[in-house]
Amino acid sequence: xxxxxxxxxxxxxxxxxxxxxxxxxxxxxxxxxxxxxxxxxxxxxxxxxxxxxxxxxxxxxxxxxxxxxxxxxxxxxxxxxxxxxxxxxxxxxxxxxxxxxxxxxxxxxxxxxxxxxxxxxxxxxxxxxxxxxxxxxxxxxxxxxxxxxxxxxxxxxxxxxxxxxxxxxxxxxxxxxxxxxxxxxxxxxxxxxxxxxxxxxxxxxxxxxxxxxxxxxxxxxxxxxxxxxxxxxxxxxxxxxxxxxxxxxxxx
Amino acid sequence: xxxxxxxxxxxxxxxxxxxxxxxxxxxxxxxxxxxxxxxxxxxxxxxxxxxxxxxxxxxxxxxxxxxxxxxxxxxxxxxxxxxxxxxxxxxxxxxxxxxxxxxxxxxxxxxxxxxxxxxxxxxxxxxxxxxxxxxxxxxxxxxxxxxxxxxxxxxxxxxxxxxxxxxxxxxxxxxxxxxxxxxxxxxxxxxxxxxxxxxxxxxxxxxxxxxxxxxxxxxxxxxxxxxxxxxxxxxxxxxxxxxxxxxxxxxxxxxxxxxxxx
Numbered sequence: 001x002x003x004x005x006x007x008x009x010x011x012x013x014x015x016x017x018x019x020x021x022x023x024x025x026x027x028x029x030x031x032x033x034x035x036x037x038x039x040x041x042x043x044x045x046x047x048x049x050x051x052x053x054x055x056x057x058x059x060x061x062x063x064x065x066x067x068x069x070x071x072x073x074x075x076x077x078x079x080x081x082x083x084x085x086x087x088x089x090x091x092x093x094x095x096x097x098x099x100x101x102x103x104x105x106x107x108x109x110x111x112x113x114x115x116x117x118x119x120x121x122x123x124x125x126x127x128x129x130x131x132x133x134x135x136x137x138x139x140x141x142x143x144x145x146x147x148x149x150x151x152x153x154x155x156x157x158x159x160x161x162x163x164x165x166x167x168x169x170x171x172x173x174x175x176x177x178x179x180x181x182x183x184x185x186x187x188x189x190x191x192x193x194x195x196x197x198x199x200x201x202x203x204x205x206x207x208x209x210x211x212x213x214x215x216x217x218x219x220x221x222x223x224x225x226x227x228x229x230x231x232x233x234x235x236x237x238x239x240x241x242x243x244x245x246x247x248x249x250x251x252x
Numbered sequence: 253x254x255x256x257x258x259x260x261x262x263x264x265x266x267x268x269x270x271x272x273x274x275x276x277x278x279x280x281x282x283x284x285x286x287x288x289x290x291x292x293x294x295x296x297x298x299x300x301x302x303x304x305x306x307x308x309x310x311x312x313x314x315x316x317x318x319x320x321x322x323x324x325x326x327x328x329x330x331x332x333x334x335x336x337x338x339x340x341x342x343x344x345x346x347x348x349x350x351x352x353x354x355x356x357x358x359x360x361x362x363x364x365x366x367x368x369x370x371x372x373x374x375x376x377x378x379x380x381x382x383x384x385x386x387x388x389x390x391x392x393x394x395x396x397x398x399x400x401x402x403x404x405x406x407x408x409x410x411x412x413x414x415x416x417x418x419x420x421x422x423x424x425x426x427x428x429x430x431x432x433x434x435x436x437x438x439x440x441x442x443x444x445x446x447x448x449x450x451x452x453x454x455x456x457x458x459x460x461x462x463x464x465x466x467x468x469x470x471x472x473x474x475x476x477x478x479x480x481x482x483x484x485x486x487x488x489x490x491x492x493x494x495x496x497x498x499x500x501x502x503x504x505x506x507x508x509x510x511x512x513x514x
Binding site: 144146147149150151152153154155156157160164165168169171246247248249 | 306307308325326327328330331332334336338340341342351352355382383384385398399402408
């Protein structure tokens with residue numbers, strides 16, 4: 001609880017300084033709105049439903065895109081992890097693709113799919129797939145050979161070995177893959193939406209920029225930051241930690 | 253003979269050099285219910301030979317037969333306990349012991365059998381724990397229970413107590429003796445500890461290195477439990493020690509001359 005109070009106090013201090021700078025009038029109002037205005041625009045955005053529909057749209061894109069990324073990434077990762085041929089042939093390109101920032105895919109996606117929601121989803125899929133595939137590949141490679149040997153002496157081999165030993169043994173790395181895929185997809189989503197024709201949080205952000213509404217811009221940035229932090233800390237990191245503990249990879 | 257190693261050779265194909273021979277023309281015959289130790293310096297191929305009996309390593313030449321049948325691959329008729337416990341961390345203790353039983357018998361039967369063997373290794377209280385919550389010695393006991401639960405014809409143990417501290421090893425020696433007398437299993441036990449081999453076995457097969465081969469075969473007809481300070485035990489230890497010292501010297505000399513060449 002003490003940590004919580006420290007963090008809260010810090011937040012109040014930052015807000016206080018903000019408000020002081022605003023009152024001092026050093027910056028024009030258009031570049032530096034008052035905090036009250038920011039909260040007001042957030043409040044209005046939620047009450048008139050604009051922000052809620054934008055949020056729902058963003059979550060729809062993310063859900064579809066991330067699910068596809070996890071599915072495709074897992075399939076690719078298993079293929080590369082199990083087949084040395086495939087890994088030697090295509091593994092390097094996967095690393096190369098992973099290093100491309102997702103915003104780079106936006107023009108390509110828009111040219112192929114037009115200004116549609118699917119163009120955004122496509123960018124999200126590309127954002128998450130490669131990192132997922134790379135993690136699943138390492139997950140398969142990291143199955144301890146000792147466990148495989150032990151299982152073989154117990155008469156387990158082939159498909160049954162894959163399901164009963166290799167998959168469960170990979171779960172912790174798989175979870176890291178999902179957390180990273182989420183993080184990359186979330187960033188890709190914002191990049192895609194910023195350049196799309198909506199709906200979505202990213203689109204609302206650009207809309208606010210077009211109308212020079214700094215209060216809305218900051219409000220939306222706050223929402224994006226809060227969602228990212230909450231999802232990562234409360235959902236994915238926690239899930240990953242629990243699995244690691246359960247698998248004995250982390251001291252409980 | 254129950255377990256028969258006939259004229260077996262093992263060589264590994266090396267990428268750039270010619271194939272490397274671990275040992276050649278090994279013959280070994282083991283009676284049912286015997287406790288036999290394979291003793292030797294590192295590099296003599298004792299663990300490799302054990303893995304070949306387990307079916308984890310291929311046989312380059314010759315045959316290995318268990319109860320009249322040729323060994324071609326790993327199977328549940330040979331239980332193996334490794335130096336590392338090799339338990340599955342996502343399963344609890346009891347589920348680990350039940351792992352090899354799932355494919356062959358009903359769940360109820362598997363559960364009963366797991367309980368029975370966990371009781372034998374005194375771990376009934378810990379059956380719901382995860383393996384990383386147990387000490388190294390306890391984990392190794394789970395591994396023994398898991399191997400025994402398959403009711404194998406032979407129990408293969410690859411330096412199973414090598415990674416444990418002295419006290420724990422001593423306790424597990426006692427437990428293993430008790431289990432062996434209770435289950436009447438044939439046990440093939442790999443170790444590099446002369447004391448351990450003499451303390452536990454009916455028979456100690458001593459292997460030498462470069463080339464790997466059997467250099468001696470001792471019957472240990474001493475009453476159990478055997479004490480370290482027993483005169484006969486000490487005499488036998490000395491005898492084996494002398495044999496092995498030659499082997500270890502040979503390895504050292506070769507390594508030193510190799511060093512001087514570079």
